[in-house]
Amino acid sequence: MDQPTWQAGVYAALKAAGIRQIGYVPDAGHAHLINAAHADPDMRAVVLTTEEEGIALAAGAWLGGQRAALLMQSSGVGNCINMLSLSVNCRMPFLTLVTMRGEWGEFNPWQVPMGVATPTVLGAAGVHVRRADRPDEAVEMVAASAALAFDSHIPVAVLFSQRLLGAKVFVK
Amino acid sequence: MSRPNDGTLDRREVVAALMRDPGDLLVVTGLGAATYDVGAAGDRPLNFYLWGAMGGTAMIGLGIALAQPTRHVLVITGDGEMLMGMGSLATVAAAGARNLSIAVLDNHRFGETGSQYSHTGYTTDLAAVAAACGWTNTAVARDMAEVEALRPRLREENMFAVLRISAEEKTRHLPPRDGALLTLRFRQAMGLTND
Numbered sequence: 001m002d003q004p005t006w007q008a009g010v011y012a013a014l015k016a017a018g019i020r021q022i023g024y025v026p027d028a029g030h031a032h033l034i035n036a037a038h039a040d041p042d043m044r045a046v047v048l049t050t051e052e053e054g055i056a057l058a059a060g061a062w063l064g065g066q067r068a069a070l071l072m073q074s075s076g077v078g079n080c081i082n083m084l085s086l087s088v089n090c091r092m093p094f095l096t097l098v099t100m101r102g103e104w105g106e107f108n109p110w111q112v113p114m115g116v117a118t119p120t121v122l123g124a125a126g127v128h129v130r131r132a133d134r135p136d137e138a139v140e141m142v143a144a145s146a147a148l149a150f151d152s153h154i155p156v157a158v159l160f161s162q163r164l165l166g167a168k169v170f171v172k
Numbered sequence: 173m174s175r176p177n178d179g180t181l182d183r184r185e186v187v188a189a190l191m192r193d194p195g196d197l198l199v200v201t202g203l204g205a206a207t208y209d210v211g212a213a214g215d216r217p218l219n220f221y222l223w224g225a226m227g228g229t230a231m232i233g234l235g236i237a238l239a240q241p242t243r244h245v246l247v248i249t250g251d252g253e254m255l256m257g258m259g260s261l262a263t264v265a266a267a268g269a270r271n272l273s274i275a276v277l278d279n280h281r282f283g284e285t286g287s288q289y290s291h292t293g294y295t296t297d298l299a300a301v302a303a304a305c306g307w308t309n310t311a312v313a314r315d316m317a318e319v320e321a322l323r324p325r326l327r328e329e330n331m332f333a334v335l336r337i338s339a340e341e342k343t344r345h346l347p348p349r350d351g352a353l354l355t356l357r358f359r360q361a362m363g364l365t366n367d
Contacts, residue, residue, distance in 0.1 A: 044267075046238075047266060050259055053231045054231075059228070060238075063359060064239025066235075083225055090352055
């Protein structure tokens with residue numbers, strides 16, 4: 001399967017940041033990272049039933065001396081809000097990569113409300129929000145955001161715009 | 173108000189037994205009475221008490237267990253907190269960490285908020301849920317002999333146990349609640365720096 005090289009770069013950035021655990025609720029836009037994590041003997045990839053589990057997983061990883069990241073889609077951000085109190089309250093680092101839906105060429109109207117609300121909701125919960133719109137900025141955005149999260153002990157989300165990912169095609 | 177099917181175990185006695193001679197056991201407690209019970213058994217840096225983040229206790233345990241595969245993690249929580257994080261029973265089982273156990277103090281009630289009946293007081297059997305999610309070692313304890321028998325298993329096996337405590341409310345014992353303090357002292361006790 002052809003994969004855009006920027007996603008390989010993002011995985012390399014996560015590795016360079018010392019990430020050892022990746023919790024995820026699958027999204028097509030994260031497929032490369034999920035496959036790479038499962039194929040990597042030095043990474044624990046943990047499939048979740050709901051996105052908030054990944055915040056608690058990351059908190060536990062930090063308590064145990066490892067770094068974790070959460071991969072999710074914008075629709076999952078709404079499932080996370082109360083659990084985000086962990087990072088803020090405990091002054092723990094937290095890094096999440098969010099694939100955006102409901103913005104660029106969206107076919108499915110059910111994706112629009114949470115897509116629109118995602119940056120506002122994350123901000124209101126105390127998460128620092130960054131956004132990558134172009135392939136040439138995605139890798140350094142992840143690297144810089146990981147540094148911010150783990151060096152300054154704060155929660156950081158990187159939003160991968162739907163334009164960057166390409167809108168999901170429902171009718172071919 | 174009690175029901176014929178209520179548990180009879182004393183929650184403080186149960187937790188004191190589980191926490192006796194804890195050694196370097198890594199303990200995560202669910203918000204509410206489980207946190208008070210573990211604090212009452214003796215505060216220690218390797219206890220990570222939740223005062224919020226309801227539903228997240230088992231997943232925090234999993235993150236620690238994956239990061240520290242040579243040590244054992246014990247999650248102690250209540251039926252309400254476990255019900256909110258019921259999906260994590262599937263996630264923890266699928267992740268396959270063998271160095272994690274969960275002990276649920278089950279009084280069939282949301283004790284912190286006025287003792288409303290929880291799902292375990294109606295129809296839900298959490299040990300059966302865990303088994304269906306792939307936990308191979310599950311147990312229900314109804315007397316102190318069964319609790320004592322579970323104590324070593326909860327420290328050595330990948331065990332899910334339901335402890336049928338009575339609905340009696342205890343005096344609140346309030347361990348530290350500053351999350352940053354709890355995090356820092358836990359990591360320091362693990363020999364970790366703050367990076």
